[in-house]
Amino acid sequence: MIDEAKLIQLLKEKKMSGEQLAQIFKVSRVAVWKKIKKLKDLGYKIESDKYGYRIIQLPDKLLPQEIIPNLKTKFIGKKYLYFEEIDSTNIQAKRENYEDGAVIFAESQTAGKGRKNRKWISHKGLGLYFTIVLKPEIEVNYLSHFSLLFNYSVFKVLRNYVNGKIKIKWPNDIYLNGKKIAGFLIESxxxxxxxxxxxxxxxxxxxxxxxxxxxxxxxxxxxxKIEEGKTFSRKEIFLDILQQIEKDYLKFIKENYLDIKKIEENLLWLNQDVMILEDGKPILSGKLIGLNEDGSLMLRTDEDLRFVYVGDLSIRNK
Incomplete structure (x- = not known):
């Protein structure tokens, strides 16, 4: 039996003959050839001549062979499901009772959704579209904190990759230079x-x-890419995100505490006049002054201080 991860690592390091590989894995040279062909079909560019095989270019895909061996987590992503195309990673997560920490990744989604059933366009091979299954067994009154927790984890990773102005848009988005680059859909x-x-x-x-x-x-x-003018390694960002999410999630489960003030400092439109929309219609307006400890939005209206738990946030045009 050929260990694909080990084979890939060997061929990344140096050129090896079919005979050498057959001896290492205790299989026939035909079995080695078949495995090489499979790797080529997956998108690995492999140089081959009379001296052997060597990987000269990795596929631009987040295959299990590329993610699992490089993932430095305790449990998130240890169960990793990869799809070239799927209707939705969230829908797939609900089809089976996946284990705690399972990650479902798709290169493309045909029915990706955001909040309130809005369509999320998943450009094939250009973005990160994934779902993490978690089983926290924590009191329900902490539910509102999770939207901010995962949002903040991803925010902390992405800000290390950009020079532009990156902000958290309450409750489920991340903006770069005033435009949306990331969204979250959390179901419980x-x-x-x-x-x-x-x-x-x-x-x-x-x-x-x-x-x-x-x-x-x-x-x-x-x-x-549009904002920074360069192509990014999706694999590098993805690994960083999974590791950051696990770190922040385990800390929250242990301590039941989220640093709301740190998140508040990075809010989009903080101290500006905003509106809360419901079905596209304004239902409340005021100055966004921050976050309450329970994760709700605090608005200073003409009458009083209001706490907002649901709704769409929008800038108010004067």
């Missing part, structure tokens, strides 16, 4: 006043060009 299961399962869907625009966005999206959405 509640049993006996406890959160038994979280399905954390994440979508991040990484290497899209302007031409990839439809006309009605260009004004509000962007990508890391």
């Amino acid at each position: 299961s509640i049993e006996n006043n406890s959160i038994s399962k979280l399905i954390v869907g994440v979508g991040i625009n990484v290497n899209q060009s302007i031409k990839d966005f439809e006309e009605d999206i260009k004004e509000v959405a962007t990508s890391l």
Whole structure:
């Protein structure tokens, strides 16, 4: 039996003959040839001549062979499911009872969704579209904190990759230079006043060009590549995000504490006049003055201080 991860590592390091590989894995040279062919089909560029084989270029895909061996986590991503295309990683997460920490990744989604059933466009091979299954078994009153926790984890990673102005848009988005680059869809299961399962869907625009966005999206959405003028390693960002999410999640589960003030400092439109929309219609307006400890938004209206738990946040045009 040939260990694919080990084979890939060997062929990254140096050229090896079919005979050498057959001896290492205790298989026939035909078995080695078949495995090499499989790797080529997956997108690995492999140089081959009479002296042997060597990987000269990795596929631009987040294959299990590329993610699992490089993942420095305790449990998140140890179960890793990869799809070239799927309807939605969140939908897939609900099809089976996946283990705690399972990660479902897709190169493309045909039915990706954001909050309130809004469509999320998943450009094939250009973004990060994935879902993490978590089983926190924590009191339900902490539910509102999770939107901010995962948002802040991803924010902390992405800000290390950009020079532009990156902000958290309450409750489920990340903006770069005033346009959306990431969104979150978090679904929960509640049993006996406890959160038994979280399905954390994440979508991040990484290497899209302007031409990839439809006309009605260009004004509000962007990508890391568009804003920073270079192509990014999706694999590097993805690994960093999974590791940061696990670190922050385990800390929260242990301490039941989230540094709301740190998140507040990075809020989009902080200390500006904003509106809360419901079904596209304004229902409340005021100055965004921060976050309450329970994760709700604090607005100073003409009458009093209001706490907002649901709704869409928008800047108010004067």
